[in-house]
Amino acid sequence: MAIEFKNVTKKIKKNTVINNANLTIETGKITGLQGINGSGKTMMMRLIAGLIKATEGEVVIDGIIIGKDIDFPLSLGMMLENPAFLNSYDGFHNLRLLADINGIISDSDIYESINRVGLDEAKNKKYKKYSLGMKQRLGIAAAVMESPDIILLDEPTNSLDSEGVEMVKRIVSEEKARGATIVISCHDTAILSELSDIIYTIESGKITGCIKNGSDSEQ
Amino acid sequence: MKKQLKIELKKAIFSPYFLFGLVMLTLFSVLSAIYILEKNGGYTAAIKADTEYAYNPDLPLFSFFSSWIGAERMSLAYTLFFNLMPIGTALPFAWSFCSERKSGYIKNIVIRDNKKNYYKAKTIAIFVSGMIVVLIPLLINILIVSSKMPLYKPFAGYNFYNCVYFGDLFADLYYSNPGIYVSLYVALNTLYGGLFAVLGAAFSFYISNIFSAVLLPFVIMLILAYTEHAFQAYMFAGDIVELIPTQFLHASTLYANSSGIVVAAVAIIILTFSFFTIYFKGVKNEIY
Numbered sequence: 001m002a003i004e005f006k007n008v009t010k011k012i013k014k015n016t017v018i019n020n021a022n023l024t025i026e027t028g029k030i031t032g033l034q035g036i037n038g039s040g041k042t043m044m045m046r047l048i049a050g051l052i053k054a055t056e057g058e059v060v061i062d063g064i065i066i067g068k069d070i071d072f073p074l075s076l077g078m079m080l081e082n083p084a085f086l087n088s089y090d091g092f093h094n095l096r097l098l099a100d101i102n103g104i105i106s107d108s109d110i111y112e113s114i115n116r117v118g119l120d121e122a123k124n125k126k127y128k129k130y131s132l133g134m135k136q137r138l139g140i141a142a143a144v145m146e147s148p149d150i151i152l153l154d155e156p157t158n159s160l161d162s163e164g165v166e167m168v169k170r171i172v173s174e175e176k177a178r179g180a181t182i183v184i185s186c187h188d189t190a191i192l193s194e195l196s197d198i199i200y201t202i203e204s205g206k207i208t209g210c211i212k213n214g215s216d217s218e219q
Numbered sequence: 220m221k222k223q224l225k226i227e228l229k230k231a232i233f234s235p236y237f238l239f240g241l242v243m244l245t246l247f248s249v250l251s252a253i254y255i256l257e258k259n260g261g262y263t264a265a266i267k268a269d270t271e272y273a274y275n276p277d278l279p280l281f282s283f284f285s286s287w288i289g290a291e292r293m294s295l296a297y298t299l300f301f302n303l304m305p306i307g308t309a310l311p312f313a314w315s316f317c318s319e320r321k322s323g324y325i326k327n328i329v330i331r332d333n334k335k336n337y338y339k340a341k342t343i344a345i346f347v348s349g350m351i352v353v354l355i356p357l358l359i360n361i362l363i364v365s366s367k368m369p370l371y372k373p374f375a376g377y378n379f380y381n382c383v384y385f386g387d388l389f390a391d392l393y394y395s396n397p398g399i400y401v402s403l404y405v406a407l408n409t410l411y412g413g414l415f416a417v418l419g420a421a422f423s424f425y426i427s428n429i430f431s432a433v434l435l436p437f438v439i440m441l442i443l444a445y446t447e448h449a450f451q452a453y454m455f456a457g458d459i460v461e462l463i464p465t466q467f468l469h470a471s472t473l474y475a476n477s478s479g480i481v482v483a484a485v486a487i488i489i490l491t492f493s494f495f496t497i498y499f500k501g502v503k504n505e506i507y
Contacts, residue, residue, distance in 0.1 A: 049330055051506040076330050084322040086315075088235055100226055101331040142327060 001062050001075075001149045001181050002027045003048055008057035010043055010205075017043045019205040020057070025183060030176055032196030033185040040205040041185040042080060045152045048183065049078055061150070077148035079156060083139025087128035091119055091138050094127055098142055105146055113145035114138075118167055132159035140168065144175055151175055153184045157191060169195060220336045223328075227344035230315065232351075237311035240352045244307045248360035250296035251288040256367050258293060259286045263369060280380050282371035284397040288360040289404050289470035292382060300356070301465050305436035308349035308412045309419025314433055316341055317423040326506055338501040342417060342494060349416025354409045361401070373397055382471035388479050404470040407482065411464050414489045421496040424504075440465045451475060 003025040010018040018040050025031045025048075033041040046052045047059050050072035059066045061073050085094040095110045114123045117137040122130065130138065136159045143151055156168045172195050176182060186192045192199060193211075201209035231237055259281040284290060288297050319325050328337050373381050375394040383393045392400040415436050423432035444463045451459055451474060460478040461467040464485055467477040 046505075046507070049326070051326060051329070053505065071333050072330050078326070078330060080326060081323065084319075084324040084327070086230070086324065088233075097226055097230070098327050098331060101222060101328065103222065 001073075003150070003181065003183075004058075004060040005044070005047070006058045006060060008047060008054045008059060010047060010052065011055045017205050018047065018054075021205075021207050023200060023207055023210075025181060026198075027181050028176065028179050029197040030172060030182045030184060030195055032192040032199035033183065033202060034189065034192055034199050035185075035202035039202045041202055042154050043205070044202070045078065045080055045154055045183060045185070048150070049073065049076060049080070049152060051080075073150055075146075075149040076152070077143035077146060077150070078152035078154075079136075079139040079143045080152065080154045083135050083142070085127045085135070085138060085142075088126065090124045090126055091130070091134075091141075092123045094138065095142055095145060099145065102146060110145060113141040116144070116167075116171060117141045118163070133161060133164055136160055137164065137167070140171060144171060147178065147180070149180060151180050151182045153182065155185060155187065157186060157188060165191065220339060223332050223336050223340035224343055227340045228347060231311065231344045231348040234311060234315055234348075236314045237348055237352065240307040240311040241355060244300060244304065244352060244356040245359055247296045247300035247303070248288050248356035249363065251291060251294045251300065252360050252363040254294040254296060255286045255288075255291045255364060259291075260367055280374075280377055281368070282373065283365045283368040284370070284373050284393070284401065285381050285471070286368045287364045287401065287470075288357065289401065289408070289468075290381075292469075292471060292473065297469075301469055302441070303437065304353060304408075304412065304465060304468070305415040305419070305440050306434065308352050308415040309433045309436050311348050311352055311416070314429060316345060316420045317429040317432055320423070321427075321429065323506075329506065334502045334506075335498075338498050342420070342497050345416045345420050346413035350409045350413040352416075353412030354405070357405050357408060361405070370398075382473075384472055384476060386476050387472055388467070388477040388482060401470070404468075408468050410486065411468055414486060414493070415464075417493040417497065418489050421493040424496050424500045448474060 005021045005023045008018055008021045009016060021044065033044060035041050043052070047054055048061075048066070050066045050070070053067040058068070064070055066073065086097070089097065091114060092110060095113065096107065099105050099110055111120075111123070114120055117140050119134060119137050119141065122134055127135070127138070136156070140153070140156055143153060153172070156172075157165045160168065169191070172182060172184065184192065184195060197212070199211040200207050201211070262281045288300055291297055325337070373383070373394055381393070383390050387393075389400050389403055392403070418436045419433050422435045423429065426432045426435065440463060444466060447463055447466075459475045460481055461473070461475045462481055462485070466473050467482055
């Protein structure tokens with residue numbers, strides 16, 4: 001699923017958080033977003049997810065305009081900022097509650113997702129008793145469990161140990177091999193470079209650079 | 220929408236806040252029943268023991284219809300039940316509604332369904348959970364009180380003791396068919412339980428602090444009741460009607476007569492404000 005930003009500007013009150021962004025995220029590729037805190041990486045992901053609407057311009061996914069033709073992309077998995085789940089439920093039941101909305105995956109698929117992120121031993125533990133790293137892992141499991149066409153991962157390696165970082169790399173690669181279009185942001189430039197096919201640099205809501213397969217180009 | 224509603228109802232029923240609200244109101248209803256059985260039950264036994272007359276006209280004074288929590292006016296428990304009803308009902312699910320929006324959990328849901336379906340399902344689930352939290356304690360109270368107190372039909376000549384006066388809401392039913400009267404008040408309380416719950420959820424769109432939003436319906440009722448009584452002190456009792464839900468939901472008159480028009484108007488105002496706020500503000504607002 002190709003994602004296009006066509007002259008997208010997003011203003012919140014008087015602040016311009018995304019400034020005339022134009023970019024194309026190719027189908028089946030991993031696109032990295034790089035920038036300092038508050039540069040607009042998460043806002044771009046929110047625009048793709050349909051959580052916020054562009055003040056000007058359009059976000060188009062396979063010819064469908066988000067916020068106009070449909071409210072949210074049809075097949076999307078995401079983890080934006082901090083993962084959030086219900087404290088009184090365990091990991092498995094939290095995922096099952098979400099999976100029940102679409103009803104396209106079975107309990108065994110949920111267990112498989114939990115195993116993929118290494119939470120198999122904690123699947124029956126209440127979410128409120130999870131460590132930060134475990135919460136992050138559950139967030140990743142929720143993002144990928146339904147094999148969505150588009151996956152948005154905002155700082156997926158936050159709070160993870162080295163084993164967890166390797167797990168993220170493995171899952172992202174597996175999802176890419178499946179054909180998913182992945183957008184990822186990460187402060188660790190080395191991880192982002194290792195994973196991404198193309199990296200966009202964002203500064204103050206403006207796309208200032210693009211690094212593709214080792215070559216560097218300015219927009 | 221059906222799937223979403225099923226999920227939201229499941230979340231509501233298995234929420235610890237739901238259990239807390241239910242236990243709190245049930246505790247008051249049971250305490251009221253215990254108090255009233257000890258008090259009125261004793262009077263009934265004494266009247267029955269007086270065999271001087273073939274029929275003692277005092278018998279209907281202390282029947283089930285004047286002793287269930289909706290009618291008794293003596294215990295602290297009934298005061299707490301009606302005055303804390305806005306908290307007991309708003310707490311269970313309005314709390315989860317506010318925290319889901321604040322924590323970002325809502326993002327997980329809307330990308331899988333859509334905002335309209337989510338808010339529709341959530342509003343219905345909040346309403347239903349609020350109704351259940353009121354209905355169950357009332358039924359428990361009715362079961363306990365009716366198991367001990369006789370079902371004597373109230374006598375209109377003793378309206379001073381029953382506190383259901385001419386002109387009160389459903390007053391004719393109380394003296395002709397009290398069973399239906401009690402059922403109607405249970406239904407009215409249950410309905411208002413749902414309304415208080417959605418009111419708490421609606422306030423969360425205007426107040427960012429969850430605790431304040433959930434407490435606000437209770438605080439508003441308290442202030443309105445205080446203000447109303449302050450003004451009523453200077454008015455002739457026959458000219459005034461009860462305007463505050465926590466007062467007119469009580470099946471026997473506490474301060475002023477209850478009016479069907481007021482009961483319906485207040486319900487419509489709460490319903491319109493809450494549903495429009497949750498649905499339109501919720502669907503329109505962006506999610507960060």
